[in-house]
Amino acid sequence: MPHSATANILTILESNFSGVVEEWLGTQVQEGVKRSDLFSDAESRAQNAELLKGFAKGVRTGVVDEEFNLEDSAWEDLRAVLIDVTKERVNRGVTPTEMATFVLALKSPLFKRLETMLSDEPKTLIREVLMVTRLVDGFAIYTNEIFIAEREQIIERQREEMLELSTPVVELWDRVLTLPLIGTLDSARAQEVMENLLQTILERQAEVVIVDITGVGTVDTQVAQHLLRAAAAVRLMGAECIISGISPMIAQTMVQLGIDVGTVSTRSSIRTALADALKTVGYVIHKTRDS
Incomplete structure (x- = not known):
């Protein structure tokens, strides 16, 4: 009741x-x-x-x-x-x-x-x-x-x-990958980037990885450390890492902060980075006709 x-x-x-x-x-x-x-x-x-x-x-x-x-x-x-x-x-x-x-x-x-x-x-x-x-x-x-x-x-x-959409790993060529970064690279995103990148290296048997930071607004000590750790992890996987998109301003900032990139290859643009990557895997681009 x-x-x-x-x-x-x-x-x-x-x-x-x-x-x-x-x-x-x-x-x-x-x-x-x-x-x-x-x-x-x-x-x-x-x-x-x-x-x-x-x-x-x-x-x-x-x-x-x-x-x-x-x-x-x-x-x-x-x-x-x-x-x-x-x-x-x-x-x-x-x-x-x-x-x-x-x-x-x-x-x-x-x-x-x-x-x-x-x-x-x-x-x-x-x-x-x-x-x-x-x-x-x-x-x-x-x-x-x-x-x-x-x-x-x-x-x-x-x-x-x-996060998945903001960290796409793209296969540019046979055994050549690129990771275009856009926006802010914090610790959580850096971890996601590294896991995604290393897994793709394993799956595609990549030999060269281009990490392009053209779209990263600011490179401070924390961002630089994340990039260097990613490059070190790529080397441990047996691949070469090239960081592209290093602008004059970013270069000056990294020098002022005392950031040593060590043995990591850096290039000013993804075009020059791609040319180096293709040479590494045994390809050469030839011009077939005048524009």
Whole structure:
């Protein structure tokens, strides 16, 4: 049997389920969070109905002495539906504020029905309004936690994908690879670059690697050290490393910082680096006709 504090709430959810779903949708429209541009009316209605079923089941068995915990098994159905709905809404571009307001909009139809049902019992009305507030607020907070976790997973996945895209290893010629670097080379990206590069050297049996830094805006001590470590790792793999794209400004900066490139080959442009790389692997470019 439901606790007396939730008996009227449960009566509303069970006797007028469809009406609550429709009014919940209406409140979302009024609050501007229905997002008809992302979800059809049928999709929105289906999501609301599934969430309300899980919510009703939780209210029926998961509230004891006016206390509840959304982590309890009684709320398992609500959590499962909520995870699916939240993932779908995150993927379609719903904001955290819109997601929280979407859930909080459930209060309105419940409050109105409690007011009608308990108009002659003000004390009971206040108690049950407070109960609904706690239940729906808890529901919204739990939703927000799932939303944040899901969005963090998406951001991390996108970050990994961007790292992969920003460190492409290209086979320019047989046994000749190039790695064009663009932007900032921090420690995390440097590690990704090195792992990707060494794996590709192994797969392609490369003998020469051209690391082109034309697109790297600033070369400081940290960036230079990352480049030198990458060159050393390439040599350990049995290949030669050429760093191209050394501009006069970068050369001056490296001298002022006291950075010694040691035995690493450097070239001002990828064109001259490629010419050297082709010689190393036994190719010579000949001009066949005048331009």
